[in-house]
Structures are given as C-alpha cells and as structure tokens.
Amino acid sequence: MSQQDMTTAPDLKSWVESANAADSEFPIQNLPYGVFSTKNGAPRVGVAIGDSILDLAVLAGEGVLQCKPDVFARASLNDFIAEGPATWRSVREQVSALLSASDQTLQGNAALRATSLVPQSEAAMLLPVEIPGYTDFYSSKEHATNVGSLFRDPKNALLPNWSEIPIGYNGRASSVIVSGTPVRRPNGQIKLPDQERPVFGACRKLDIELETGFIVGVPNALGDPIPCEEAEKHIFGMVLLNDWSARDFQAWEYVPLGPFNAKTFATTISPWVVTMDALAPFRTTQPKQDPQPLAYLQHAGDHAFDIQLEALIKPQNAAEPTTIARTNFKYMYWTMAQQLAHHTVSGCNTRVGDLMGSGTISGPTPDSLGSLLEMTFNGREPVTLKTGEKRAFIEDGDELTLRGWCQGNGYRVGFGPCTGVILPAHPAK
C-alpha cells in the first residue's frame, strides 16, 4: 500500500503551517489518533496536526467528515477502531484531504476552523484506548540476554525457549495510564542479601523499560487463531510504552509465575496512536532468525519498522533532560505479527483495544540499552547526567520521557512524548 498511498507522499503539505516544520512529529503524513478534552469540552477523538488537534467529533457532527455518527464523540478510540480497516482507511483519506494545502473545505471556512482546530496547548490528552487486555512481550534478543545475565547466569543468559517462542506474559490493564500522569513509587517486599527475611518498603531500584506497543484493531474469536501471515491486518496502530519496573520486587517475586507487583503499579503509553498506514513507508527487514521459527511463526517479507527511540531523564530541578538511551524498534528479534500469531495460536481471543507491549527494546551497543538495569549493570555502574548527578536507578522527582519517530524525507512521523514524574512512596506501614 505504501507505494501508491497518497496520504504518505513526502511532498504533501498542510495548510496548518506548524505541521510542515521538518522537526514536527505531526506532519500531514502522520495523522495519529488520540482522545482529548478541553476546558469546556467532553472527551472526544482528535488527530494531531502540527501543534494542533483536529476535532473529529465536530467535523463528523457538521457532516464534513463522513463516518458513523457519534463514533468520535467518545472517551476512547474503541468504537472507531471497531468499525474496521475500511473505515480507518476512509477516515484517514478524508482527514488527509481536509488538512491538505490544496483543499479549501476547512482552510477556507474560518468558523469551522475555529471550532474544529484546537491548540494542543489548550487540550488535556487522555488514555486513547479502553484496554480490555494488556500483554507484554520480551522480544529483544539483546535485552533478554542482558537480563538473563544479570538475574540468572551469564554463561546461559538466553534461555533455550527464547529462540523458539515470542515469550510474553499477561500484564495488568487497569494501571495503564497516559503520558503525563505522575507515577507513585511503589511499596513492596525486598529481599536484601544480608537478611533472612524480606523487608517491606519503598522500591529502591525503580526503572524504566523503553518499549513500543500495538493496539489490536480486528479481534479474533475464542478458538480461532490468527495466522502469522494475516496478523498485521489485525493491528490498528502503535504507541510508545514505558513498562515501569521495580527491579528489587521483581528479583524476589518472579519465580515461578513471573513479574507481578514489580510491574502492576503503572504502565505509561503515549497519547497518540500512530496507524499502520502512517508507519508503512518505514517498513524494513527484521533480523535474521536462527533457528528458522516453527511453521506457525513464519511470514514472508519485511515486518520490522524503522522507529528511532530515545529515553531521557530530567531530575527535578534540572534545566534540561539527559538522553540516556538511543535505540531502534527495528532491532527486535520477534515481529509484532509473530507475537500476535503466538498469542492466539492456543485459541486465545483478543478484543478491540488490546495492548501488546514489545518488551524492552535494547540495541547492540552500550548506548542503546532500554533500561537502567542494563545501562548500570543492576546499579553497579551509575550513569552520569548533564547536571553531574549520577543515577543507578530513578529517584523521586525525576521525569522520565520516551520519544519515538520515523525519519522520512523531509518529515518525521512521531508519537509525542511518553512521560512520567516520580512521586515519593507512601509511608510504608
């Protein structure tokens, strides 16, 4: 589709001038969906364009946008997503046309522009999707190797099942929050090496996990697996995802049933969902898989995406953040299609809005690691920030931000920041 898709043509320009800046994350080629509210307005669906938001509820209400009535006058994208790929495509093409420099429908209607184009600075972004289920994978070979080495055995860091299975686990959907929501440092059990019994208290090894996530758009019924070759058609779009992790809780609790309290206190996603149409021009080849996966995990063609990723940390009183990681989604060993095929091969059903995290995205170099656990060797070698401060793990007041974008020819398709400030723990009783 990317070859003929006029909505991603590099030379397309918008009459919304801020969208045409080379460093805008929201050019007319992007058109990501989000849910926002304003001082006087209920939550509704919008599309980011430059420094503004196009209010799709207003446009649909005015009959300028042809779609099922009221599907955008909602506090989540779910009803729109449930309409299916033909509707996604139709709305994208209509929005692209309405925002195009060559179109006068909206550009030439000052009254409609005034009600339908909202400055992002006047909007509060809400969780874009009501998430029925959240699954997190573990699909970066570099990350799995690094963690295996730190938590278990450096000589056998990568477990035998890892190269055969896109390993994943069920996460906690209730605590998925939108970028900008503060994160309270969790209390929990910590097993110190010099004490026989665990202590209860605030997490001492609070960490990020730099991830992306995808949103299921076309569900499957219980008992009906999604074939790997078909799996991408079930994906609506992608988000940035920070899988906050309490490493000290995790090390003590995770055997044998996996991480629980170490992860369930918060997971932050970006406010904007970037569609697969917008990402199509950035499709690239995934790493070679050895051994060749079992038949149900095979798919022809390119299924990786070239998404540049960064993690930044800003202490409470710092003037500017320090970038602590630069990596890329294209390094992931298992693809999103393989993840979804594996998730459903048992017959497990998915639902519209299900969130599937990639797992921490670590690259091959020391500056491309997606967690402090890896960067600091479990806290032994702290990183130094621009302010001169050191960080083994996250401290109270620190603001953590993930960024991600695809670099096009003269434009970039971005997600907007995925951020959270750490609040001090409640007193531990």
Place this chain on the structure above:
Amino acid sequence: MSQQDMTTAPDLKSWVESANAADSEFPIQNLPYGVFSTKNGAPRVGVAIGDSILDLAVLAGEGVLQCKPDVFARASLNDFIAEGPATWRSVREQVSALLSASDQTLQGNAALRATSLVPQSEAAMLLPVEIPGYTDFYSSKEHATNVGSLFRDPKNALLPNWSEIPIGYNGRASSVIVSGTPVRRPNGQIKLPDQERPVFGACRKLDIELETGFIVGVPNALGDPIPCEEAEKHIFGMVLLNDWSARDFQAWEYVPLGPFNAKTFATTISPWVVTMDALAPFRTTQPKQDPQPLAYLQHAGDHAFDIQLEALIKPQNAAEPTTIARTNFKYMYWTMAQQLAHHTVSGCNTRVGDLMGSGTISGPTPDSLGSLLEMTFNGREPVTLKTGEKRAFIEDGDELTLRGWCQGNGYRVGFGPCTGVILPAHPAK
C-alpha cells in the same frame, strides 16, 4: 453480621418448595446472583432459588423490588455490584423477604409469579460478570509443594518467597467463560525430552485446576492500597473456577515470565456468584502461618471459609462421572484478604468485576489434590475411573465438572456446577 443476619437463619424456609430440599444448592439462605436469558428474553440478572431463577429485572420493573431502575436489566452484574455494599445488603434482604414462606407479596400473586419465576431448565446461564482484570494466585501450600516437586526440585519444592508472598500472576480475562461452554484443546509448542527442538501440536497434557475465585465489588484507585483488615469489605462474592492448563506447554514456556499459552485458552467459572453474606456462617480459622506474615499482610480473626469442593470427570459415553478429588477451600494458606492486600500494596488499582482466582486447592491427603498433574504424578500413575478407563490427563470428549458447597444445618449453600467438555484440537499446521 452472621449472628444477627436473618437471611441466613437455618430455619428459614421458602414458598419455592424445591429450595427447601436438603440437597438443593440454592436454598433461601444462599440467593446467589447470575445472568440468564430465555427463549424470548434478553440477558438479565436473576437470583437462584431451588430449581428456579427469580428475575430481578421484572421485579424491579414492577416496583416490587426497590433499587436503582434498570440495574438488573443488564447482561452483567457489574452495574449492580458498582452500587456498593449497602445496595447488596438491601436487595438481599428484600429478595429474602419476597421468597420467604411467610410472605405473600409474590407467593400470593400468580401473575407476577408467572413472569418473575423462571425454571432453570428454561434459562441459559451467561458469564455473570464483565471481567476487567483476572488475577490468579497460588495460595495452596500443598499444591505449590507438589508442583515445585514435579516441575523443579523435590528437595526444595517450596520456593523461599512462597511463605512471604501470596504469589499471583496476571491471567487473561478475555478467555474467561461460563460453565457449559465447550473448551477446545489448544495447539502449542511442546518440548519432548528426546528432541532438540520443540514440536507444534495439540496439547498432550490437558489438565484442570480446581479453584475458587472472588469478585471485586468495591474498587480502589491507582496509588491507594487496600489494607488487609479492610480487604474483605471489597469482595462482592465467590465463584468456582477451573483454570484449564496445558502442562506440556507450561513446562516449556514458563521460565522466566510465567505461564502464558498454557493458561490463556480458557478459564471456566460457575454461573452463580455466591455473596459474602451467604458465606458468612461458614467462616472458619485459616491454617497457622509460619513465619508470621509481614505487617501489611496481617489481619485478626477468621478469614478462611469452609467450602467443600469436588472435581468430577465423565468420559464421553460414560453413564456417570467419577469423582477424582475432594478438597476444601479452608486448607488455603493465604486468605482472600491477604491476596487483595498484596495485589494492591504496590498501588495497583482494581475495578468492579475483577476476578481473583485462589490457585489450585489441594488438601493434605492423596484424594484431595486439585489437578491431574498432582494426582497422576505428571501422568506417570493414571487414575482409574468407574468405567475402568484410565486417565493420565484429560481426553477429548471428557466432561470435567467442579462442584462446591457449604454444609449448613439442614441446608447447603452451593455454586452450581462449573463444567466444560473438551473438543478435539484444530488440525495443527
């Protein structure tokens, strides 16, 4: 409350005669909630009484039952549950009065009886609760010891964290189904000891896990833990739960992030939710905990419940089932209150309708084991059924049933069967 609660008085009788039989699971002391539909009726909320269902939507519509309008004309209990404990109590008392042998409101109104009392044989039971999140615990000491011995090391079967943490993991809410729904044998990866790589195919070690579950009735906000002493007040009621498990998939996939495809294909719950009010007379002392739990897991008083449990298996053409396990919920080491306190101590939020599984309930004797894995020593010593057939694990066409009840003085408070028939796997590609 149980001392003064007239709704659980042992000598209370109903004018619905079938409810007064000593072996009825639905006497007037029970009054469990479920969701049902009939040939000509949309899904709605009802209460089981003897061999019938009292249609609360009809009674509320007629003004006989005082409650928020339409809260029972729903396809799930969630809106009713969200009304909170005072409403649960009020509706229970009203329903108890309406069904009491001494009351004429309904007993003396043939027309209203005809529309509001539905034979269970004419109703289809639906999933009673819309489940935003499903968590499964691992709280039977006997089960954890048996599984640790079979999957890991008999000498160190119980891991060090088990005695400190009510270990749990996130399950898959989408595939929680109501009793009576057939279960398709899943396909997945199996690692055979004599082959280097896994094979893909139908599960060869399909198993049950005999559990109960509780339904969260009063949620907590993100960042606000539920104290252990308060936790039971957040519980609406209990169900039976069969955590179907593919043991061969599980053994290969579960390190390091826990069970996934081994469990996500189906979890069956009973159609009736038995309230904490109905269970109150069966409260008893939990097993002594050694070491004494950390402070956040401490609660005074009795927090176990004496619920007798059975698992039965019936091959496709067998005349009658064979009981393969008899156990009791009172054997559980960690209480529901401790599970909920631990789940939320990190700040994790819960939502109305969240399902929390107990974990497999195994007792201290060989006939009280809650899974075939344990009964057959991972298939090495099959059990013999009444028909003479042997079972190492579940075969296609087998019907598995869980039953559970509290034995009162002349009455029993039951859950109704929690059952599922196994369909053959789809051909593995």
